[in-house]
Amino acid sequence: MIKEEKIYKCTHCGSENIVKNGTTVKGQQKFHCKDCHSYRTLNPILKYTQERKDEILKAYEERASLRGVHRIFGISVTSLLDWIKKRVQISRI
Ligand SMILES: [Zn+2]
Incomplete structure (x- = not known):
């Protein structure tokens, strides 16, 4: 045993x-x-893994609009804005 x-x-x-x-x-x-x-x-339970977040943020950086990313991936605009803010804070450090 x-x-x-x-x-x-x-x-x-x-x-x-x-x-x-x-x-x-x-x-x-x-x-x-x-x-x-x-x-x-x-x-x-994490709803989005780090790889999935990176994939979605990459789509946003390819000049897709916030609402466009929302429609494609089904993620809320508020969550997406939070991720973008966190990424900006990390890149400033
Ligand atoms: Zn404690």
Whole structure:
């Protein structure tokens, strides 16, 4: 018999001093960190992977309009603007 033991850490501060704290609407386990007092999800489901984000941003950089990208990929204009702002902030550093 093979037993695997996985140690979860707080995604905010990295502390192991966490306790279970219910589930989300989708059934994901939530936790409470006793050190930084944050409430978060253990394994959040990411809607878009980094490669998918890069692909969509590349389409935007090829001079497609915001609404055009929204129509093609089905992504909201607000999310797209957030990604563009983050990319600009990263490139300025
Ligand atoms: Zn923490």
